Amino acid sequence: MTCPRVGHIDFLNVLPLSYSYNHGASQGLTITRGVPAVLNNDLITNRLDMSNSSSIVYARHSDKLLILPDVCVSTDGAVQSILLISKKPIEDLKDDKIILTAKSATSHCLLKIILRSYGAIPNYYVRHVSPETPVPDDASAALLIGDDALWCYHHKEKNLYYYDLGLEWQALTGKKMVYALWVVNHDFAENNPEMLQLIYDRVTKAFRQYPEHKHKIIGSVLEDKPFTPQQLDSYLYNTIKWNLNDEYIEGLETFYALAHNMNLIEHIPALNFAKVRRN
Structure with missing residues (x-):
């Protein structure tokens, strides 16, 4: 098959993955970088096979998308951004x-x-x-x-x-908040299980290894971003969370329920996860 088309919202809140893509993890993938609104649209119009995506997008298109397990952009309280x-x-x-x-x-x-x-x-x-x-x-x-x-x-x-x-x-x-998920088109996940596994492994590894390499990763953007090392360390090490565990899933379900109550989404979606061998 051709290289999987992978979207990447290149905000600082996913800096470990940006760094990983820039240092070998993009091999065999076609990476498209952009802001959420553009990549969200590319995902649902089949111009991408998977991407990190605004969490509300999954609720609106859960019939054609699956959630990549174990990874998200979330916080327990303050988000700063x-x-x-x-x-x-x-x-x-x-x-x-x-x-x-x-x-x-x-x-x-x-x-x-x-x-x-x-x-x-x-x-x-x-x-x-x-x-x-x-x-x-x-x-x-x-x-x-x-x-x-x-x-x-x-x-x-x-x-x-x-x-x-x-x-x-x-x-x-009183809940945690999930701002973004990694989602994959259902057909791609079903037809390309090995490539899906490769992407899952690379994405989760990038975040899992962040604490060990954080000084190098933060240092890689200091010339281009108007922040101090201390500001980025506080943001990435203390504020932003990437592990989609049960408490964050509960927060996500609460968000969908309140969004539905306000008619911001048509229905409360079931959370359907892509099948991968989990770390």
Whole structure:
């Protein structure tokens, strides 16, 4: 067969895998790098065989996707890289105009669930948001994700309010939060079990070995990213989690249930996992 087409959302929250792909783990694979919104679409239109993907995408397309076991992007509390930045306190947001970054999908749903719990039903608009001007003049607040949000987390402006959606989710539900999954097209998984196993082994190994190699991995991006080693170490070693265990699965199921209650997804999906030999 031709090389498997693998998407890679190249945010810092998956830096161990980015490093691994850049140092041999991409051999035999066709890697497509991009932001979540683009790769999510490529996945469901069969331009990719598998990818890390916004967790809400699985809920919307669970009829054609399987979840790769044991791996995700998640947090137990603060996330640092998904922020609502507002000109007013969150409890004062009602029917305000809120700008949503065009890069994401899960974070849009997460924000809508959280703001509804405050009694807010804002007017949402999707467009580009700049970390240098995080809240446009014509809006009350904006949602930023990924490296842009992480930069804002470390460069807070005194006249703005910052809300970490991981902390807000934990306060609302008491659960852990899964932001991204690795998902694979059902047909690819069924027809290419050996290649699926190879990808699973490479992805899980990259995250499993991170603690042993973290200084080298962090050092590989310091020239290109506006963060200190200490900031990245805190983010990757203490904040972001990659192990999709039972507690995180419970958080994922809670997220899907609340999203369904708000009509953000049509149904609560069963969690169907790809068959691999697990580490």
